[in-house]
Amino acid sequence: MSGVESLLTETDAPPTGSPEVLDVRDLPPPEPLKLTLETLAEADDDTVVVQVSDRVPQHLFPRLDDRGFAYDTVERDDRVVTAIWTE
Template structure:
């Protein structure tokens, strides 16, 4: 769990402090979500939580993060809804993606073709 801007502890999946280890290896929960998609399961991962942000910040932050990542890294984005406006921008930039609904979030897994 991690504190949000109001100091409240929030987290969609576990009580673990971090969802990723320092070497970009996914936790078991993240790996399970990635396995539900066509993303490469053995690729390094980055996690981006935009659930608390209002539009257009999730779209902007996701595109900025993707621009900073190497092509082999899979981005796992947590949002409170499916990012419909992001999908065409990902396609234009050569990314593939799949969204998975969980009890706590919509998780969009994004990887480079």
């Protein structure tokens, strides 16, 4: 996942030793949304959760805003990396 880690450095996410990476590219909707929100609910406040998807997770953003999470997304040809963290 070194490609994900290099993309993570392009986001505003705080530095972290080992981000929680969720590759949801093969999951059908709404599984990526559910898995990401469940992972965030169980994660420590200093954990950066990284969702790797094949599209921008538009339906996730309002839910992150409602829950007070910060996030940043980097798009590349073959993937979209969204870093999510607690402010």
